[in-house]
Amino acid sequence: MHVVVFTRSTPDTAAKVEVGANGAVTWGDAATVVNPWDEYALEEAILQAKNAGGKATVIAIGPEFHNEALKHSLAMGLDEAARVWDSALEGSDSLGYATAAAAAVRKLADVDLVIFGKESVDVGTDQHIYQTARKLGWTTLSYVSKILAVDYAAKTIKVERLLEQGKQIVTSRLPAVISVMKDINEPRYPSFIGIRKASKAVIPEWSLADLGVAAPAPQSQVVQFQNLPVRNVQVEMIAGTPEEQAAKLVDRLLEEKVL
Amino acid sequence: MSAVYVWIETFNGKALNSSWEALGAGKTIAAAAGVPLTAIVFGENAAAIAAESGAHGADKAIVSEDATFNGFRLEPYAALLSKLVSDNKPKAVLAIGTARGRELLSASAADTDSSLITEATSLEVQADGAIKVTRPVYAGKIISEAVGSSAGTQFLTLRGRAFKPNPENAAAKAEVTTVPPVLAEADIATKIESFEEEVGTVNLTDAAIIVSGGRAMANNPKDAPAGAADATVWKAQDGFDNTLKPLADVLGAAVGASRAAVDAGYIPYAHQVGQTGKVVSPDLYIACGISGAIQHQAGMRTSKVIVAINKDAEAPIFKLARYGLVGDLYQIVPALTAELKKRLGK
Numbered sequence: 001m002h003v004v005v006f007t008r009s010t011p012d013t014a015a016k017v018e019v020g021a022n023g024a025v026t027w028g029d030a031a032t033v034v035n036p037w038d039e040y041a042l043e044e045a046i047l048q049a050k051n052a053g054g055k056a057t058v059i060a061i062g063p064e065f066h067n068e069a070l071k072h073s074l075a076m077g078l079d080e081a082a083r084v085w086d087s088a089l090e091g092s093d094s095l096g097y098a099t100a101a102a103a104a105v106r107k108l109a110d111v112d113l114v115i116f117g118k119e120s121v122d123v124g125t126d127q128h129i130y131q132t133a134r135k136l137g138w139t140t141l142s143y144v145s146k147i148l149a150v151d152y153a154a155k156t157i158k159v160e161r162l163l164e165q166g167k168q169i170v171t172s173r174l175p176a177v178i179s180v181m182k183d184i185n186e187p188r189y190p191s192f193i194g195i196r197k198a199s200k201a202v203i204p205e206w207s208l209a210d211l212g213v214a215a216p217a218p219q220s221q222v223v224q225f226q227n228l229p230v231r232n233v234q235v236e237m238i239a240g241t242p243e244e245q246a247a248k249l250v251d252r253l254l255e256e257k258v259l
Numbered sequence: 260m261s262a263v264y265v266w267i268e269t270f271n272g273k274a275l276n277s278s279w280e281a282l283g284a285g286k287t288i289a290a291a292a293g294v295p296l297t298a299i300v301f302g303e304n305a306a307a308i309a310a311e312s313g314a315h316g317a318d319k320a321i322v323s324e325d326a327t328f329n330g331f332r333l334e335p336y337a338a339l340l341s342k343l344v345s346d347n348k349p350k351a352v353l354a355i356g357t358a359r360g361r362e363l364l365s366a367s368a369a370d371t372d373s374s375l376i377t378e379a380t381s382l383e384v385q386a387d388g389a390i391k392v393t394r395p396v397y398a399g400k401i402i403s404e405a406v407g408s409s410a411g412t413q414f415l416t417l418r419g420r421a422f423k424p425n426p427e428n429a430a431a432k433a434e435v436t437t438v439p440p441v442l443a444e445a446d447i448a449t450k451i452e453s454f455e456e457e458v459g460t461v462n463l464t465d466a467a468i469i470v471s472g473g474r475a476m477a478n479n480p481k482d483a484p485a486g487a488a489d490a491t492v493w494k495a496q497d498g499f500d501n502t503l504k505p506l507a508d509v510l511g512a513a514v515g516a517s518r519a520a521v522d523a524g525y526i527p528y529a530h531q532v533g534q535t536g537k538v539v540s541p542d543l544y545i546a547c548g549i550s551g552a553i554q555h556q557a558g559m560r561t562s563k564v565i566v567a568i569n570k571d572a573e574a575p576i577f578k579l580a581r582y583g584l585v586g587d588l589y590q591i592v593p594a595l596t597a598e599l600k601k602r603l604g605k
């Protein structure tokens with residue numbers, strides 16, 4: 001049994017991110033972290049592999065700075081890591097990602113489960129997750145908040161999903177691609193020994209040729225990045241007793257026509 | 260380039276209201292391209308929902324009613340949508356970016372190797388027919404302008420509450436075509452065992468008004484009963500139920516929370532707003548006892564009017580707020596609830 005989890009490095013959530021003079025996105029010298037949603041995916045991969053006596057591999061697709069997320073993953077306890085990159089993926093869209101990700105999963109034998117964090121906070125999307133599943137021809141189970149049962153021999157899984165209107169319990173055949181929510185587990189912190197081991201790890205880099213696929217022509221592209229429009233709100237502080245504050249606030253909200 | 264498709268999301272045989280926003284956005288594209296606006300409706304009550312879609316601006320509707328469509332599963336929906344796209348080559352396929360909308364359009368765009376841009380907050384049809392959109396990236400700290408390829412079908416998911424529905428016209432009718440499903444039950448790998456609906460609560464992402472509570476909900480002046488397992492948690496939960504919820508109820512609002520409140524067990528994760536919770540964009544967001552950390556802002560920064568209630572005049576939330584009330588939320592919130600009851604005549 002083999003679990004594969006995907007991750008990436010994203011700017012620290014507290015970092016100031018802006019568009020630089022050259023039009024590129026910059027976060028200055030702020031650190032990168034594991035994409036916050038992926039911490040839950042990484043933890044779940046470790047747990048699943050451990051429970052089933054299998055192996056957990058973490059993969060990132062992107063240039064070298066994504067090794068930082070991979071090293072963090074190894075330090076948490078993932079068994080192996082690999083990074084996929086190729087100049088042909090420069091400027092690619094989610095179809096490019098999905099093609100590479102599906103090929104990387106196929107390269108690893110015996111994979112029953114692929115786990116993603118709910119979305120990537122840098123690109124602000126989860127589309128690559130579902131597209132990877134389609135390129136593999138596997139089932140998708142998104143927004144998983146609990147894995148209730150899994151049987152790798154019988155190739156079945158039962159999960160709870162957190163949807164807008166409530167909780168859904170669904171069973172599926174394996175292999176499957178799942179995306180997990182924050183609620184699913186408590187991600188562990190890397191141990192001291194884990195960090196030392198990970199810092200020495202040499203992470204293999206796979207090109208598209210290694211994976212036996214070509215990059216598809218991008219169907220969409222980013223034209224430019226923009227900084228947020230300056231928020232012209234001047235805060236109006238409302239003072240008085242709680243009753244006076246309440247009355248004045250209601251006046252304002254009625255004027256704003258938001259009630 | 261036969262049409263602009265809009266997937267009408269349904270739940271328990273009813274259309275989600277936000278789907279009408281997608282028809283509104285679809286109309287802009289259909290008008291620019293001079294093609295009909297087509298509602299795509301699968302599942303229970305599809306014919307009735309197609310008729311409603313007509314009243315919300317759809318010229319045509321493609322419907323499929325089959326037991327395999329009941330309670331959304333990706334496989335049967337994606338199989339049929341992908342077939343319709345391959346056969347008819349629509350100019351665009353739109354849906355609201357809910358959990359289901361995102362996975363359906365992503366899957367179909369992958370099946371047909373089409374362009375896909377998600378979470379659009381505005382759109383514009385260029386002279387060459389390509390659709391250019393803006394969308395938030397980096398947790399809303401940056402805006403990305405992206406464009407699809409006009410050579411094929413352009414898939415777009417839309418941020419809820421970012422587009423206006425078309426004016427309703429009860430007399431307008433959509434011309435309906437019925438199609439069969441592509442997959443049979445035996446072809447489908449997933450089975451829905453149960454659905455536990457959260458009843459009586461307003462959905463955060465659809466809400467026009469949200470009242471949120473933070474870690475400070477624990478500063479409830481009420482005493483926890485002797486039997487409470489954890490006095491702090493009891494106080495905070497009581498505060499959400501008996502102080503915040505009544506305010507939300509007079510306003511018809513949804514209840515949100517900060518991560519600190521969720522992680523401490525004061526309220527379920529489904530209510531969390533922020534970078535690792537839900538991204539919301541209501542007309543009015545009332546933050547009660549929330550400091551306004553950057554990760555919380557990531558989920559609510561685009562709210563139209565933000566009200567902050569906090570006992571610390573230096574709290575960062577006041578930098579984002581339109582109205583600031585310094586004081587104890589356990590005094591201000593009940594006063595506000597009483598005032599609103601009086602003024603709104605409830």
Ligand SMILES: Cc1cc2nc3c(=O)[nH]c(=O)nc-3n(C[C@H](O)[C@H](O)[C@H](O)COP(=O)(O)OP(=O)(O)OC[C@H]3O[C@@H](n4cnc5c(N)ncnc54)[C@H](O)[C@@H]3O)c2cc1C
Binds near residue numbers: 013475478516568569
């Ligand atoms: C990777 C990552 C992801 C994160 N994702 C999220 C997310 O999705 N959502 C999120 O919210 N946070 C998120 N956080 C956490 C975030 O950094 C803050 O820790 C959190 O938002 C703080 O919650 P809070 O404002 O309720 O608590 P605090 O920061 O403790 O603020 C409590 C506030 O209540 C005020 N107060 C106290 N008593 C009263 C009273 N009686 N009346 C009125 N005011 C009172 C205080 O003055 C204070 O401002 C994330 C953090 C990280 C690192």
